[in-house]
Amino acid sequence: MKDFPARTGITLEDVAKAAGVSRSQASRALRNDPGVKDDTKAHILATAADLNYTPNLAAQTLASRQSRSIGLVVGDVLNPYEAMLARECDRTLRDAGYFAMLAVSGTTSTIRAFIDQRIAGLVLIGAPAERDEIVAVSKLLPTVYIGRDLKSEKVESISSDDALGARLATEFLLKLGHRDIAHITGGPGAGAQRRADTYRKVMQEHGVKPNIVEGRYNVDAGSTATDTLMARKDRPTAIFAANDLIALGAISRLAWHGFRVPDEVAVVGFDDIPMAASEPISLTTVRQKVPEMVAAAVETLTTRLNDQAAPIRNIVIAPELITRRSSGAEV
Amino acid sequence: MKDFPARTGITLEDVAKAAGVSRSQASRALRNDPGVKDDTKAHILATAADLNYTPNLAAQTLASRQSRSIGLVVGDVLNPYEAMLARECDRTLRDAGYFAMLAVSGTTSTIRAFIDQRIAGLVLIGAPAERDEIVAVSKLLPTVYIGRDLKSEKVESISSDDALGARLATEFLLKLGHRDIAHITGGPGAGAQRRADTYRKVMQEHGVKPNIVEGRYNVDAGSTATDTLMARKDRPTAIFAANDLIALGAISRLAWHGFRVPDEVAVVGFDDIPMAASEPISLTTVRQKVPEMVAAAVETLTTRLNDQAAPIRNIVIAPELITRRSSGAEV
DNA sequence: GTGAAAGCGCTAACAC
DNA sequence: GTGTTAGCGCTTTCAC
Numbered sequence: 167m168k169d170f171p172a173r174t175g176i177t178l179e180d181v182a183k184a185a186g187v188s189r190s191q192a193s194r195a196l197r198n199d200p201g202v203k204d205d206t207k208a209h210i211l212a213t214a215a216d217l218n219y220t221p222n223l224a225a226q227t228l229a230s231r232q233s234r235s236i237g238l239v240v241g242d243v244l245n246p247y248e249a250m251l252a253r254e255c256d257r258t259l260r261d262a263g264y265f266a267m268l269a270v271s272g273t274t275s276t277i278r279a280f281i282d283q284r285i286a287g288l289v290l291i292g293a294p295a296e297r298d299e300i301v302a303v304s305k306l307l308p309t310v311y312i313g314r315d316l317k318s319e320k321v322e323s324i325s326s327d328d329a330l331g332a333r334l335a336t337e338f339l340l341k342l343g344h345r346d347i348a349h350i351t352g353g354p355g356a357g358a359q360r361r362a363d364t365y366r367k368v369m370q371e372h373g374v375k376p377n378i379v380e381g382r383y384n385v386d387a388g389s390t391a392t393d394t395l396m397a398r399k400d401r402p403t404a405i406f407a408a409n410d411l412i413a414l415g416a417i418s419r420l421a422w423h424g425f426r427v428p429d430e431v432a433v434v435g436f437d438d439i440p441m442a443a444s445e446p447i448s449l450t451t452v453r454q455k456v457p458e459m460v461a462a463a464v465e466t467l468t469t470r471l472n473d474q475a476a477p478i479r480n481i482v483i484a485p486e487l488i489t490r491r492s493s494g495a496e497v
Numbered sequence: 498m499k500d501f502p503a504r505t506g507i508t509l510e511d512v513a514k515a516a517g518v519s520r521s522q523a524s525r526a527l528r529n530d531p532g533v534k535d536d537t538k539a540h541i542l543a544t545a546a547d548l549n550y551t552p553n554l555a556a557q558t559l560a561s562r563q564s565r566s567i568g569l570v571v572g573d574v575l576n577p578y579e580a581m582l583a584r585e586c587d588r589t590l591r592d593a594g595y596f597a598m599l600a601v602s603g604t605t606s607t608i609r610a611f612i613d614q615r616i617a618g619l620v621l622i623g624a625p626a627e628r629d630e631i632v633a634v635s636k637l638l639p640t641v642y643i644g645r646d647l648k649s650e651k652v653e654s655i656s657s658d659d660a661l662g663a664r665l666a667t668e669f670l671l672k673l674g675h676r677d678i679a680h681i682t683g684g685p686g687a688g689a690q691r692r693a694d695t696y697r698k699v700m701q702e703h704g705v706k707p708n709i710v711e712g713r714y715n716v717d718a719g720s721t722a723t724d725t726l727m728a729r730k731d732r733p734t735a736i737f738a739a740n741d742l743i744a745l746g747a748i749s750r751l752a753w754h755g756f757r758v759p760d761e762v763a764v765v766g767f768d769d770i771p772m773a774a775s776e777p778i779s780l781t782t783v784r785q786k787v788p789e790m791v792a793a794a795v796e797t798l799t800t801r802l803n804d805q806a807a808p809i810r811n812i813v814i815a816p817e818l819i820t821r822r823s824s825g826a827e828v
Numbered sequence: 829g830t831g832a833a834a835g836c837g838c839t840a841a842c843a844c
Numbered sequence: 845g846t847g848t849t850a851g852c853g854c855t856t857t858c859a860c
Contacts, residue, residue, distance in 0.1 A: 179854095187830080188831045189832095189853090189854080189855090190832080190856080191829085194855095202830085222854070223555075223615060225853035225854040226854055227555035228555040228556050228559050228837065228852090229853075229854040229855040230855055243580045244580050244771055246577075253574050253601040257602055260607070265610070266599065266600075267566075268598070268599030269587060269597075270584040270587045282554070283596060284554060390776070414772075415776075417749075418777035418778060421749075421753075440575055441716055441745075444716040445720045445750075447716070508836095508837055508838085509837065509838060518846080518847085520839090521848080524838070524840090533845070533846085534845060537845080553836085555838090556838040556852090557837080557838060559837080560840080561838080561839055562852070
């Protein structure tokens with residue numbers, strides 16, 4: 167039976183009294199403010215631990231006019247990639263001494279509620295979609311956006327290098343000898359566009375014709391696009407999907423049509439969601455480095471929290487290609 | 498450009514002054530406490546709106562000794578079913594006037610952090626796994642567990658009727674004429690066990706031999722179990738998977754082996770995650786009614802929050818069978 | 829280096 | 845019905 171701390175009624179006052187010091191000193195010691203003699207501090211800390219003291223956050227927030235809770239807005243938790251980011255953010259923020267308040271419906275009203283709550287900062291994961299909105303929010307409080315490069319908007323952001331990722335995938339397929347490589351896009355978003363553009367460019371660089379089908383970042387789009395692709399007389403021998411969900415849709419549909427993956431059609435995705443690594447899927451994909459991205463995001467945010475004047479940072483992280491069976495390369 | 502409320506420096510005092518009343522009356526009016534004349538109240542509310550007043554939550558919490566934040570602990574956000582529950586909880590809680598603080602690593606230390614935060618209550622989604630721990634936590638503050646029936650532990654819970662779900666799936670397959678129906682389990686958990694037990698019972702009731710392979714609630718387990726199943730000489734003509742992830746693994750692997758779904762093997766899952774509805778998968782499955790479960794959970798929690806002495810509730814919700822192509826039934 | 833005193837913005841008796 | 849008076853538990857000048 168784990169023992170959880172009962173909500174102790176112990177206050178700073180109790181600790182101070184027990185330690186024989188004033189509340190101010192106790193407060194300073196606990197927050198390790200400078201200006202407390204080392205042994206006094208040690209004594210206070212010991213006493214606090216002894217009494218099982220836990221500070222009252224509400225009081226702290228009220229008195230200091232700053233909280234340690236961070237709003238974490240996730241556009242679509244049902245997208246495994248965003249879920250991975252959210253989970254990692256939660257952990258990292260906690261480790262950094264903050265509390266994450268998650269909202270999984272990234273609407274304006276949600277963010278408004280957060281602001282009313284007087285959170286210290288905001289981490290936005292793929293939401294809101296509108297640039298205007300992001301900019302508006304970021305002016306109100308420290309904000310970092312994960313998933314898109316917002317350099318031109320002057321909003322701090324962490325993103326992954328979509329162009330590089332698309333290049334890795336396309337060149338890999340090319341190197342494997344494929345010429346008829348199709349690309350299923352992820353829709354009109356900037357990231358998806360960059361992936362498509364880079365794919366096109368790389369194909370042209372190698373003197374082969376691009377073959378693009380419009381899609382969306384979900385399974386159904388992958389399926390539909392695959393139907394389109396395989397109905398043509400010049401079928402592709404490889405498909406580069408703008409994300410793993412699309413790739414999953416493609417693989418499923420390919421199987422339904424009776425095409426063998428990777429023998430008849432090689433498939434490469436983007437993101438590296440957990441399912442991509444699963445045995446029956448074994449999807450070759452461009453991994454977005456979630457831990458690195460989140461670490462950078464939290465670092466950026468905490469830096470700003472401690473210094474409003476810190477320069478705006480826009481970090482772009484390089485993804486890496488993870489080869490598995492779906493592409494037919496020796497793994 | 499959406500306009501977000503700037504963090505107004507407006508306090509209750511300002512509102513009271515502007516409305517020409519005392520702080521107490523303003524406070525009462527804003528929280529619509531009884532004992533404020535209707536037009537006074539209207540006037541105060543109007544003034545507050547005018548001034549763009551938003552209450553300081555920290556001050557409220559401190560003064561009233563109760564917060565409106567609810568800890569939401571999710572065992573595994575990467576499980577789409579839990580992600581669905583989490584999203585719905587977030588929304589519902591917000592609509593009920595609470596704030597959800599999400600933690601996606603359902604460890605003891607996380608919960609401890611929540612308690613330190615002096616949250617009002619806790620919603621546990623599939624975590625912690627240990628009964629002891631759940632019981633310990635629930636003694637400390639209002640808690641409702643989603644996903645398991647904790648009646649015997651005297652912990653409020655909302656669960657879905659696993660036995661009924663398993664029965665629906667098995668009988669459906671039987672009705673379709675299948676006799677060789679295999680079941681891939683979800684592991685040692687109580688819910689998974691109940692599904693397996695019920696499957697076995699229903700099979701026996703119909704005079705056919707159960708065929709159980711041990712699994713886990715994930716794609717790989719579905720794949721592995723399928724290998725086992727299809728390697729035997731008496732191959733099943735239908736598979737009832739303990740959840741959708743397993744079913745997905747089975748379908749993928751079946752395709753890999755060259756078996757047609759549903760022609761050669763029918764597949765039925767459990768949960769109804771979004772991917773189950775996708776075109777290329779089209780999985781027949783037992784839907785757990787997420788909105789109903791969450792509504793019940795939030796209702797249960799808020800009831801307790803308002804009345805510590807309320808009787809403990811353990812609500813079990815009936816799932817329903819959703820037929821799609823994977824089972825071969827006419828849809 | 830330490831303590832005293834004054835709030836932070838609100839709620840909750842208690843009077844009127 | 846409405847206002848007055850104390851705090852809630854902490855941080856933060858400002859003296860010493």
